[in-house]
Amino acid sequence: MIPERLAALREKMRAYGVDAYLVPTADYHESEYVGTYFKARTYITGFTGSAGTAVITQDEACLWTDGRYFVQAAKELAGTGVTLMKMGQEGVPTVEEYLQANTKEGMTIGFDGRVVNEMLGETLEKTLPERFLSYRSDLIGEIWSDRPALSAEPVWILDSKYTGESAADRLAKVREKMKENGAEVHILTALDDIAWMLNIRGNDIPCNPVVLSYLILTETEGHLFIQEATLNDEVKQYLAGLGISIHPYDAVYDFAAGITGKTILLEKAKVNYTICQSVMGENTIVNVMNPASSLKALKTPVEMENIRKAHVKDGVAVTRFVYWLKKNIGKIPMDEVSVAEKLESFRKEQEGYIEPSFGTISAYGPNAAMCHYQATKEDFSVLQPKGMYLVDSGGQYYEGTTDITRTIVVGPLTEEEKEHFTITAMGTLRLGNAKFLHGCIGINLDYLARQAFWERGLDFNHGTGHGVGYLLNVHERPNGFRWKMVPERMENAVLEEGMLTSDEPGIYIEGSHGIRTENLMLCRKAEKNMYGQFMRFEFVTMVPIDLDGIDTQYMTEKDVELLNNYHKEVYEKISPYLEGDEKEWLKEATRPISK
Structure with missing residues (x-):
């Protein structure tokens, strides 16, 4: 099964002119755990552990994982044609070192820019000069015919009797931090930070009661990008009362691309490469930890x-x-x-x-x-x-x-x-x-x-x-x-x-x-x-x-x-x-x- 999938991926890579394809363990939000829709790395390698990165070239397929999973990965990769790269072990190159050694100037490294964060993207740019990064295609998605649907579980409101603080107060605190950083816009994609700020919860990731969404804040407006099917009338009215406009989940990319001449607060390690690339150059970026992360730590x-x-x-x-x-x-x-x-x-x-x-x-x-x-x-x-x-x-x-x-x-x-x-x-x-x-x-x-x-x-x-x-x-x-x-x-x-x-x-x-x-x-x-x-x-x-x-x-x-x-x-x-x-x-x- 895995050899056939690798063959199909390599065919796509040839069609797109991609020489090496990178598949991390990630969703569009840099979550620690990911839902079934995002298990592209498991699909292409057969390795089911919660951490690992795959690189596929025309001649080789490799999987990097850490010491927690060496035994499991060796078992699951047997007979797949995927080579285990034991991270941190002597003589084992990093993903970046491997790509450096196995691609030449002028070659193309491909990945889905929505599942790679901006920090990793910038590392690839620096360590792989003279290579072209192709990040706008999800090649695994194109061959994954029975891919599970994107999770769209109902959103619910966490009552302030549990939090002791309203979402309006939390939004005001974050906007204050935006002001302190001289930012007019704040792009948030970390699901726990969004859930905390809006006092909403869901069930889109096993064990983490969060909601697949993006949030873009200005001083006076809030734009939530979410699957509308997850919202009932009560939640819609609640969000409207907070001054939050609802947009389709995928519309965040076009919306972000339309932001120009602004100072934007975002955390490069938590925002995906595709979003960041669409706002770079046209705006001033303030790269700091999401203010919500520090605020929500103080119960x-x-x-x-x-x-x-x-x-x-x-x-x-x-x-x-x-x-x-x-x-x-x-x-x-x-x-x-x-x-x-x-x-x-x-x-x-x-x-x-x-x-x-x-x-x-x-x-x-x-x-x-x-x-x-x-x-x-x-x-x-x-x-x-x-x-x-x-x-x-x-x-x-x-x-x-x-x-x-x-x-x-x-x-x-x-x-x-x-x-x-x-x-x-x-x-x-x-x-x-x-x-x-x-x-x-x-x-x-x-x-x-x-x-x-x-x-x-x-x-x-x-x-x-x-x-x-x-x-x-x-x-x-x-x-x-x-x-x-x-x-x-x-x-x-x-x-x-x-x-x-x-x-x-x-x-x-x-x-x-x-x-x-x-x-x-x-x-x-x-x-x-x-x-x-x-x-x-x-x-x-x-x-x-x-x-x-x-x-x-x-x-x-x-x-x-x-x-x-x-x-x-x-x-x-x-x-x-x-x-x-x-x-x-x-x-x-x-x-x-x-x-």
Whole structure:
């Protein structure tokens, strides 16, 4: 199937005079996850992972992906004629280096400019001089006869009782930021920023309750480009009341091309190449992060209170799941897929639950050593009453977005596993207990989570935490925790009151075990004095950390106190919603321990 598709694509490439064709994993909005309509890279290579880039020439087809997917990609690409390029490995060229080596001056590199952002387009222009970039044709779309339809799910209004702030207020804040940047026009294509600004939600991307749309703002006007079929009369009237005009989804390209002589605020890394090319030259571009991204990271007091409520609901669901798992392990058949479905069933019982906030990572034993392991109905492991099971999951509720990882002891552990489990919990609790002066960014605090690892010559190869949206994307800029600067991730904002951030240290021993303990926490103000404004964190995730994995010989008295304090709060907040054996079990699971 894939060889035939590649042959059809190469025929199109010859017809269009294209020598190399680039296929990223992206939609028109640079979303982290994409709907089925946009899975062009999967269609042409057969690789189903969530990250990767394909390049097809007349002689070769290559797929670049990262270490999370090396094993999966090797399996899925077998026999397709597509070569796996393991990103970051010695001797493996980058996409740009490959294109440089495999095309000559005067040749044409093709891509659909709607799925490549302006930053990447400019990189290609710089690294591939004397080549022609052809970006106006979707060659995959021309050969994909049974392509799924573009998602067009109904749009709904998120009531201000959930947000604490009207869309009119949010639009006014963004227009103020436009003014500060000297911009007359703001082009927005990031779906979470648009949904936040207009207080609307939808279902066009799995796990992200957003709406396929573009928004162009001026000082007095708003132009929303959207599929009209998604709007009922109530939503149309609501948008009209905000001064928003409705246009067909695809009309954004002609509209943008008609903007001349203006100063335009847009974020090149978030706006596609086709739109940017149509406004370049005729206008002055102010390339800064979307103001909405920074504004929406600061949850309102109403959102903060709702987030606490969502996490109590989620805590009840996950606590009941942990009880069920520990009670039934070894007694009934369990595998990574079936237990993930069981966890989802507990969440579905909670009022206000909508959908998962991302694809659940359900990993038993050695599989947990792969950070972003995904069990499938064709490829999964069976749980046994020994070792550990890791589950990283989350929910979308009207009251907010959750994201939690718990590693659950399901049988005897080795001494090494107990030590690793204990230092992981210590890292989570130490970072959550931080007190710091306003002005700190995540890098200032990351060591608290890694100290017990680094002291032992250990580490985990991922960020310690990411920002989380409010009934929006589970990964949200601009706040985060990591130990070194990664500028392109744009997670280096000063930590402010109202920011919701994950705290998720872990350890991954290939072929043996993986452990991660993740809580979400709100940044809060502490006291203000002669030294300045102090800040602190408030854990909102309320689920026990498995005491069966804790060995206090590795902990300080302070570590023990932090764990006991956290468990006391978990019991106080979750026990009122449990009865009988579940409640008794929670009491035991959150009992105070001592060194």
